[in-house]
Amino acid sequence: MNKLDIDALDQADLLGSYRDKFDLPEGIIYLDGNSLGALPKGVAERVATVVKDEWGQSLIKSWNVHDWYPQPGRVGDKIARLIGAEKGTVVSADSTSVNLFKLLTAAVRLNAKTHPERRVILSDTGNFPTNLYIIQGLVDLLGDGYEMRLVAPEEIAEAFNDDIAAAVITQVDYRTGRRHDMAALTARAKAVGIKVIWDLCHSAGAFPIDLSGSGAELAVGCSYKYLNGGPGAPAYLYVAADLQESIRPPLSGWMGHTTPFDFDLEYKPAEGVARNLCGTPSVVGMSALETALEVWDDVDLNLVREKSQRMIELFAETVDELCPDAGFSQVTIYPEAQRGSQISLGHPEAYAIMQALIDQGVIGDFRAPNILRFGMTPLYVSYGDIYRAVEILAEIMATGSWDQPQYYARSAVT
Numbered sequence: 002m003n004k005l006d007i008d009a010l011d012q013a014d015l016l017g018s019y020r021d022k023f024d025l026p027e028g029i030i031y032l033d034g035n036s037l038g039a040l041p042k043g044v045a046e047r048v049a050t051v052v053k054d055e056w057g058q059s060l061i062k063s064w065n066v067h068d069w070y071p072q073p074g075r076v077g078d079k080i081a082r083l084i085g086a087e088k089g090t091v092v093s094a095d096s097t098s099v100n101l102f103k104l105l106t107a108a109v110r111l112n113a114k115t116h117p118e119r120r121v122i123l124s125d126t127g128n129f130p131t132n133l134y135i136i137q138g139l140v141d142l143l144g145d146g147y148e149m150r151l152v153a154p155e156e157i158a159e160a161f162n163d164d165i166a167a168a169v170i171t172q173v174d175y176r177t178g179r180r181h182d183m184a185a186l187t188a189r190a191k192a193v194g195i196k197v198i199w200d201l202c203h204s205a206g207a208f209p210i211d212l213s214g215s216g217a218e219l220a221v222g223c224s225y226k227y228l229n230g231g232p233g234a235p236a237y238l239y240v241a242a243d244l245q246e247s248i249r250p251p252l253s254g255w256m257g258h259t260t261p262f263d264f265d266l267e268y269k270p271a272e273g274v275a276r277n278l279c280g281t282p283s284v285v286g287m288s289a290l291e292t293a294l295e296v297w298d299d300v301d302l303n304l305v306r307e308k309s310q311r312m313i314e315l316f317a318e319t320v321d322e323l324c325p326d327a328g329f330s331q332v333t334i335y336p337e338a339q340r341g342s343q344i345s346l347g348h349p350e351a352y353a354i355m356q357a358l359i360d361q362g363v364i365g366d367f368r369a370p371n372i373l374r375f376g377m378t379p380l381y382v383s384y385g386d387i388y389r390a391v392e393i394l395a396e397i398m399a400t401g402s403w404d405q406p407q408y409y410a411r412s413a414v415t
């Protein structure tokens with residue numbers, strides 16, 4: 002594609018104006034919003050207000066006068082809209098890992114009532130490691146013959162059988178960007194009596210999701226990627242309305258109690274999804290997230306999806322055109338229906354190449370062992386950015402400028 006075509010794409014882009022809603026540094030092409038989303042305007046001011054005016058001036062009264070207390074449900078409802086969930090089915094809390102522990106434990110216990118012989122928790126080898134570690138921890142805790150079973154991502158549907166109690170499935174693979182079919186897998190799992198916990202970390206804010214339409218029962222996700230909630234922003238969890246009263250939370254903290262301020266000696270779970278809260282919410286972080294979510298108030302996620310797919314294609318075509326001999330393999334080679342919102346290139350020297358690219362102002366990330374990962378965030382990245390990013394990549398590859406000692410030194414976070 003030539004420059005004129007790309008300019009035309011940007012001019013016709015109905016999402017182009019959203020870039021003004023973000024504070025992005027000049028001269029940077031940011032292709033890592035699938036790891037840490039950019040800073041929406043207004044967030045810094047909200048955080049300052051919460052800290053200085055609310056905490057600083059209203060002190061403890063803020064839980065009531067500044068409505069801190071209902072925040073997990075309020076923020077949950079905002080997220081619900083973005084993931085195709087009904088009001089009152091999502092709360093914002095804790096981290097994805099902790100929320101997965103809560104829902105997976107509850108799901109296994111719930112399934113044990115109807116299928117006490119089932120001892121397997123299923124997942125796939127493309128799942129994000131924290132999810133596998135949480136399964137391993139739970140299996141350890143439960144003992145009694147429980148085990149984790151891993152299969153290749155493509156084999157998960159065939160692996161559903163009647164020894165499985167629960168499955169943990171991340172809708173979009175963090176490395177390859179491959180997307181599972183949520184509706185089909187949910188229907189199949191239900192037919193076999195398996196409880197599925199969906200991880201939406203790489204889905205929410207990247208494309209339309211229809212949790213209730215696809216019959217999904219349980220889900221978790223983070224808010225610091227496509228939702229732009231900020232580093233370590235509180236995660237969320239979803240429990241379908243008809244399942245909420247059967248959930249017995251394993252982390253039965255006071256914020257999930259029906260009347261926390263009665264200081265009852267006995268735990269009585271709150272009604273609805275709120276019982277899955279545990280301890281005091283992190284108000285500063287949740288306030289940043291709450292303001293960040295305002296960006297989405299009038300966004301059509303179908304447009305976001307459409308643009309992300311065209312950007313992936315532009316990126317892939319431009320790599321083929323400008324660096325055909327650089328030794329990249331296309332990891333994201335799936336048909337559109339099976340793609341998330343990222344493109345991944347394989348290269349034996351992916352780490353050093355990514356560091357050189359970041360040095361030139363194109364920020365993506367590296368995922369071991371050999372992946373350069375580029376996230377497509379249509380609200381603040383243009384088609385021109387994509388083309389320019391690949392031009393810079395081609396230059397680095399053609400000159401070999403990536404092959405310098407400083408680019409091989411591994412940082413703690415990649």
Ligand SMILES: Cc1ncc(COP(=O)(O)O)c(C=O)c1O
Binds near residue numbers: 096236
């Ligand atoms: C699919 C997936 N699940 C979970 C996590 C991390 O979970 P947590 O929010 O607990 O750090 C990530 C982080 O990148 C992820 O990609």
